[in-house]
Amino acid sequence: MDRADVIILGGGLVGLALASALDSGGISAILVDPADPDQRVGAAFDGRTSAVSSSSMRMLRTIGVSDHLPEPGCPILRIAVADGLEPGGLQFEPGADDEPLGWMHENRHLRAALRARAETASNLWLLWRSRVASRERTEHGVVVGLEDGRKLNAPLLIAADGRHSPTREASAIRVARWRYNHTAIVSVLRHERPHENVAYEIFYPSGPFALLPMTDDDGGHRSAIVWSVRSDDAAGFLSLDDEDFAAEARAAMGGFLGEIALAAPRSTYPLGFHHAAQITAQRLALVGDSAHAVHPIAGQGLNLGFRDAAALAQVLVEGARLGLDMGDRQLLDRYQRWRSLDSLSVAVATDSLARIYGIRGRAASAVRRFGMGLINRIGPVRNQLMSEARGTSGQLPLLLRGLPI
Numbered sequence: 021m022d023r024a025d026v027i028i029l030g031g032g033l034v035g036l037a038l039a040s041a042l043d044s045g046g047i048s049a050i051l052v053d054p055a056d057p058d059q060r061v062g063a064a065f066d067g068r069t070s071a072v073s074s075s076s077m078r079m080l081r082t083i084g085v086s087d088h089l090p091e092p093g094c095p096i097l098r099i100a101v102a103d104g105l106e107p108g109g110l111q112f113e114p115g116a117d118d119e120p121l122g123w124m125h126e127n128r129h130l131r132a133a134l135r136a137r138a139e140t141a142s143n144l145w146l147l148w149r150s151r152v153a154s155r156e157r158t159e160h161g162v163v164v165g166l167e168d169g170r171k172l173n174a175p176l177l178i179a180a181d182g183r184h185s186p187t188r189e190a191s192a193i194r195v196a197r198w199r200y201n202h203t204a205i206v207s208v209l210r211h212e213r214p215h216e217n218v219a220y221e222i223f224y225p226s227g228p229f230a231l232l233p234m235t236d237d238d239g240g241h242r243s244a245i246v247w248s249v250r251s252d253d254a255a256g257f258l259s260l261d262d263e264d265f266a267a268e269a270r271a272a273m274g275g276f277l278g279e280i281a282l283a284a285p286r287s288t289y290p291l292g293f294h295h296a297a298q299i300t301a302q303r304l305a306l307v308g309d310s311a312h313a314v315h316p317i318a319g320q321g322l323n324l325g326f327r328d329a330a331a332l333a334q335v336l337v338e339g340a341r342l343g344l345d346m347g348d349r350q351l352l353d354r355y356q357r358w359r360s361l362d363s364l365s366v367a368v369a370t371d372s373l374a375r376i377y378g379i380r381g382r383a384a385s386a387v388r389r390f391g392m393g394l395i396n397r398i399g400p401v402r403n404q405l406m407s408e409a410r411g412t413s414g415q416l417p418l419l420l421r422g423l424p425i
């Protein structure tokens with residue numbers, strides 16, 4: 021198989037979701053990734069747990085990914101935001117429809133389910149362990165050369181190859197980028213008291229501490245942590261033994277979950293921001309982290325990528341029904357317009373959050389708490405923030421509403 025409607029470079033969470041969304045809409049794809057997926061099944065490769073918004077979950081259900089999830093995930097029924105351990109803060113709860121605000125899923129489970137769904141696809145060719153040697157985009161089409169000499173052809177190339185995206189870098193697309201002086205330490209805590217499905221975001225000037233509910237297992241109650249610390253301090257936190265690290269985490273949380281212990285190894289992620297000025301070029305579209313990466317402060321990066329996948333799949337399926345070339349400029353312009361505002365506003369909001377909570381001092385803390393109190397009292401502002409968290413703001417693609425394309 022050397023020809024399809026699209027070639028997707030990158031089989032991470034977003035590339036695989038897009039491939040399955042296209043397959044459900046009858047669009048054929050060749051997906052290329054140098055990785056060996058069998059090496060990525062365990063928590064040792066990716067020990068993270070992601071907050072998947074309720075709209076992203078609707079897409080995963082509609083395209084048949086959730087049928088393959090090894091467990092249903094842990095619903096988030098409340099989000100509590102606090103300025104350190106000070107009283108007050110923001111509270112978000114489900115609306116009248118009672119749909120959870122999101123679901124916590126272990127990345128290894130998401131990856132396994134996305135791969136299993138992709139392997140059932142009739143219109144998709146998965147080329148794992150395959151390296152790209154050349155990409156040629158012309159007025160007439162795209163040719164991707166692989167290192168083993170194969171040549172792949174399609175009218176459209178899609179870059180889903182992550183934050184360092186070699187495909188984006190090889191194009192003329194400009195990117196705004198900076199590093200935060202933050203490193204995220206990720207792990208799992210076991211705790212004495214139940215989390216009651218609450219996701220906590222506790223802000224400290226040194227970085228936010230997120231405590232995210234997970235399903236109980238045989239050992240009892242569990243929560244994932246994403247603890248952003250100053251990059252200079254990360255090595256010190258890693259050098260602590262498990263008991264001392266758990267004691268530090270308990271102090272950062274204020275101890276409200278009782279006794280805690282570390283239930284998984286710690287891994288670290290240096291944090292940075294980037295945003296591509298354009299997400300399309302001649303016969304090229306970017307999705308997921310190849311297009312943008314944000315601070316994990318609000319758990320939005322993967323959800324943005326899933327929203328890219330839902331919008332691009334809809335644009336292409338509807339274009340195919342009209343008989344358009346998949347690389348048609350009108351289709352790419354529609355995708356660009358559809359995604360630009362959402363991805364930029366999430367990028368600006370998360371960047372501002374990361375900065376505003378980084379300001380030290382009691383006056384800054386008082387202003388933040390006053391702001392949070394105000395938001396709590398003004399219904400429309402709170403509802404807007406909640407719909408951002410659930411991924412339901414703006415003009416939603418069909419898949420994110422739970423409707424097939």
Ligand SMILES: Cc1cc2nc3c(=O)[nH]c(=O)nc-3n(C[C@H](O)[C@H](O)[C@H](O)COP(=O)(O)OP(=O)(O)OC[C@H]3O[C@@H](n4cnc5c(N)ncnc54)[C@H](O)[C@@H]3O)c2cc1C
Pocket residue numbers: 029030031032033034035052053054055068069070071072152180181182183186187204206246289307308309310316318319320321322323324325
């Ligand atoms: C600590 C942390 C916590 C996070 N928590 C959340 C959260 O709770 N909720 C949320 O929504 N987001 C979260 N995110 C963000 C989220 O993890 C990412 O946005 C998401 O994983 C990006 O997926 P992707 O498929 O775009 O990229 P990647 O997962 O990076 O996948 C890229 C793929 O491209 C492949 N590739 C690389 N080079 C090439 C090439 N030359 N050719 C072909 N393929 C190639 C790679 O092998 C890989 O499979 C978090 C991020 C961090 C760092």
